[in-house]
Amino acid sequence: MTAAQQLASVRVPALETRALRKNFGPAEIIRGVDLTIARGERHAVIGPNGAGKSTLFNLISGLLLPSAGDIRLDGVPVGGLPAYKINRRGLSRSFQVTNIFPKLSVWENVRCAVLWSKGEKYTFWRSVDANPEIAARTQQVLSEINLSTRKDLPAGVLTYAEQRALEIGITMAGGANVILLDEPTAGMSHAETERAVDLIRRISEGRTLLIVEHDMSVVFGLADRISVLVYGEIIASGTPAEIRGNAKVKEAYLGEEAH
Amino acid sequence: MSDAILRRASTAAAQGGIGRLAPLGLWMATALLFALLPLIFRSGTALTVLSLMGIAIIFALSYNMLLGQTGMLSFGHAVYYGLGAYFTVHAINWAIAAALPIPLIAMPVVGGFAGLLFAIIFGWVSTKRSGTAFAMISLGLAELVGSSSLILRSFFGGEEGVSTNRTKLLRLFDWNFGPQIQVYYLIAAWCLLCMALMYALTRTPFGRMCNAVRDNSERAQFVGYNPQVVRFLAFCLSGLFAGIAGGLASINFELANSALFSAVQSGNVLLATFIGGAGHFVGPILGAVLVTYLQNMLSDVTEVWQLYFGLLFIATVMYAPGGLAGLIMMHGPIWRAGALAGLLAAYALMLLPLAAVAVGAILVIEMMTHLGVKAAEGTIMKMGGISFDAKSGLPWLLALALLAGGGALARLGWGYLAAAWDRAQGIARDKGLTQ
Numbered sequence: 001m002t003a004a005q006q007l008a009s010v011r012v013p014a015l016e017t018r019a020l021r022k023n024f025g026p027a028e029i030i031r032g033v034d035l036t037i038a039r040g041e042r043h044a045v046i047g048p049n050g051a052g053k054s055t056l057f058n059l060i061s062g063l064l065l066p067s068a069g070d071i072r073l074d075g076v077p078v079g080g081l082p083a084y085k086i087n088r089r090g091l092s093r094s095f096q097v098t099n100i101f102p103k104l105s106v107w108e109n110v111r112c113a114v115l116w117s118k119g120e121k122y123t124f125w126r127s128v129d130a131n132p133e134i135a136a137r138t139q140q141v142l143s144e145i146n147l148s149t150r151k152d153l154p155a156g157v158l159t160y161a162e163q164r165a166l167e168i169g170i171t172m173a174g175g176a177n178v179i180l181l182d183e184p185t186a187g188m189s190h191a192e193t194e195r196a197v198d199l200i201r202r203i204s205e206g207r208t209l210l211i212v213e214h215d216m217s218v219v220f221g222l223a224d225r226i227s228v229l230v231y232g233e234i235i236a237s238g239t240p241a242e243i244r245g246n247a248k249v250k251e252a253y254l255g256e257e258a259h
Numbered sequence: 260m261s262d263a264i265l266r267r268a269s270t271a272a273a274q275g276g277i278g279r280l281a282p283l284g285l286w287m288a289t290a291l292l293f294a295l296l297p298l299i300f301r302s303g304t305a306l307t308v309l310s311l312m313g314i315a316i317i318f319a320l321s322y323n324m325l326l327g328q329t330g331m332l333s334f335g336h337a338v339y340y341g342l343g344a345y346f347t348v349h350a351i352n353w354a355i356a357a358a359l360p361i362p363l364i365a366m367p368v369v370g371g372f373a374g375l376l377f378a379i380i381f382g383w384v385s386t387k388r389s390g391t392a393f394a395m396i397s398l399g400l401a402e403l404v405g406s407s408s409l410i411l412r413s414f415f416g417g418e419e420g421v422s423t424n425r426t427k428l429l430r431l432f433d434w435n436f437g438p439q440i441q442v443y444y445l446i447a448a449w450c451l452l453c454m455a456l457m458y459a460l461t462r463t464p465f466g467r468m469c470n471a472v473r474d475n476s477e478r479a480q481f482v483g484y485n486p487q488v489v490r491f492l493a494f495c496l497s498g499l500f501a502g503i504a505g506g507l508a509s510i511n512f513e514l515a516n517s518a519l520f521s522a523v524q525s526g527n528v529l530l531a532t533f534i535g536g537a538g539h540f541v542g543p544i545l546g547a548v549l550v551t552y553l554q555n556m557l558s559d560v561t562e563v564w565q566l567y568f569g570l571l572f573i574a575t576v577m578y579a580p581g582g583l584a585g586l587i588m589m590h591g592p593i594w595r596a597g598a599l600a601g602l603l604a605a606y607a608l609m610l611l612p613l614a615a616v617a618v619g620a621i622l623v624i625e626m627m628t629h630l631g632v633k634a635a636e637g638t639i640m641k642m643g644g645i646s647f648d649a650k651s652g653l654p655w656l657l658a659l660a661l662l663a664g665g666g667a668l669a670r671l672g673w674g675y676l677a678a679a680w681d682r683a684q685g686i687a688r689d690k691g692l693t694q
Contacts, residue, residue, distance in 0.1 A: 061481065062480075063477075082480070082485070083480040083481055084480045084483050084484055084485045087480070087481055087482065088483045092481065092482075093481055095478075099477065099478050099481075100475065100478065101470070101471050101474040101475050101478060102474060103473075103474050104470055104471065104474055108467065108470070108471075111467065112468060112479070112482055113482040115464050115467070115468065115482070115483075115484075116483030116484065117483070120464035121464070122464070122468070122484075122488060122489065122492055123463055123464040124460055124463045124464075124466065124492065124496070125463070126463060126464075127459070127463060128462055128464050128467055129462070170478070170482065171481075173482075174482060174483060
C-alpha cells in the first residue's frame, strides 16, 4: 500500500450515513440522518426515549430497510442488504433486549458467532472440531467476557449481567471491525455497569464502536465523539466537551436531566 | 489465572481424547446389537417387526433433523418417504428388465436421491417461511402429492401401487434376499450407516447452526448466517434420509403404494419423534422402536389400539414434553450423584396405584368398545383369559373401584414422590452436577 492509498483509506469513514430516512406508514421515525464515524473512533448516540436510536441501529445493521438515503461501510454502500450480508462485511451488533441462543450452551453461543469468520459457511461435510482455530477463538472470547467457568451451562440460565456479557461476546466473536452496541448497560447495577464499560473499552480497542447508551457517565467516559438524536434528526455532533457546552443539546436533552 | 486456563484446557483435551473414543465404542456396541438381535428374537413376527423398526428409526431421525434440530414442524414428511419407495421399486424393476448388474443393497440410494431431489424442489418453496406458515405449506404439499399419486396411474399404479421382486437382482455372496433375515440385515446395515451419518451431521458447523436457527433465527442472521439457507439445507438432507427409509420400506414389502404418502404416515413419524423426545439425538430412535412395537403388537391385542396410542401421545405432550429421552436424561445427574436408589423406591411405591388406574381404565374402554362395536357378538367378552358379561354390574364396579382406589392412592403417593425427587435433585445440586 502506498502512502497516498494509506491516507485515502484512513480518510474513508468506517461507517457513514447520508440523508438516511425511515418511515412506518405516515410516521417518519428517522428524518435525514447524516452520521460519519471515523475508523477507530468510539462514537455514542444519545437522545431522549423515542428519538429513533434503536431504529437507526436497525437500519444500519440491516434488520430494517431504509426508506431513503445511503449507508456506507468502509465506503461501500450496504443500505438494503440483508443483515447477514452486512454482518459478513464486518459489522456486528448487540441488542437492547438480550438476544442470545437460550438453549445452546454458553460455549455454543460464542462458537456459532465465530464460525462464519473462520470460513466455515454452511459446511456439513466436516466436523466443527476439524479447525482448531474455532475452539481457540471461542475460548479466547469466553476468557475476555469472563464466562470460561460457565461455558457448559445453557445460556438461558445465566444471570442477567452474564447474559449481557455473552451478548457482547457474541457480537465481537466474529472479529467485526465495526461494532454497534445497543444500550449494553441497561438494567445493570453500578458495579456491573463499571465492569461492562471496562469490557467494552477492551473489546473496542483498535475497532470502530457505535454505541447507544442512556447512562451519561458511561457515554462521557467512553466516547471520543457524541451525536445527539432528537425526533429522528441529529441536532449536534462533536466531542464530549462540545456536546456538554452545546445550547441546543442542553435545551433538548441534557437540560431535562438538570431539572 | 492463565495457568488455570491452560490446566483446564489440557484436562479438556485429555477428556476430548477419551470422549472421541467413547462414541466409537457405542457405535460398535450398536452394530453388535443389530447383528445379534435376530438370534435373540427368533420368531418370524419378531424379524418383521425388527425390520420395520430399522426403517422407522431412519425415518424418525430424518424427521427430527427438521423438528428437533432446526425447529421446523412438518406435516408432510411422508412425501419424501413415499417418493423414495416408488423410485426404488421402479429402479429395481428397471434393473431386472434391463438385466443391469446392480445389487439390491445399493437400491436405497435411488430412494435417497429421489427424496433429495423432491426435497430440493418442494423445499425451495416451503423453507422460505418458518413456523406456522412452513407447517401449512408442508400440509398442502403432502395433499398435492397424495392426490397426484392416485391420478398419475402409470407411475404410481393407482390403488394397488407398484410391486416388485427383490430376489431377481444381481446376487452378492449368494444372498437373494428372499428370506426375511437377509432383508433384516440389509435394513440394519443401512440403519446403522444413516444413524452414524445423521449423528455426524449434528457435529458439523451446519448442524450447530441448525440449532442456532431453532433457538433464535434473528440472532443467527447477525452472526453471518441466512436462516433460510440453513432451513433449506436441513430440509434437503432430511428428504435424502427419508427417501432412503422409503426405499428400504419398499424393499421390505416388495411394494410401493399410496398409503406410504398418507397423512397417517406423516402423523406417525411426528408422534414417534415426539414420544421419543425431539430434544435428544436418541429420542427419535426410542420413539420409532416403541411406536413400531405398539403398532404391531397392540393391534393384535385390542381393536382400539389407536386410542391407547393417542392417549400415550397426549400424556407425553402434557406430562413429559421432552419425551422418553427427556425423562431418561433428567435422571442423569441424579444417577451420577448416586441418589437414584431413593428415587427408584418412590417410583416402585407409585407403581401399584398407577397400575390399578391403568387396568381400571383399560377395563372401561374395552367393555365400552365391546358393547358399542361388537354388540352383535353378545355381551360376553374375554380379557386376560377371563370371560365375563360386559352388561353385568360386577366388572363395571371392579373397574370403577380400581380407578377410584388407584387414583386416591396415587394422589397420596404423589406428595411422597415429589419430596423424593426434590431430595435427589438437592443431592445432585450439592455435588455440582446440576443447576
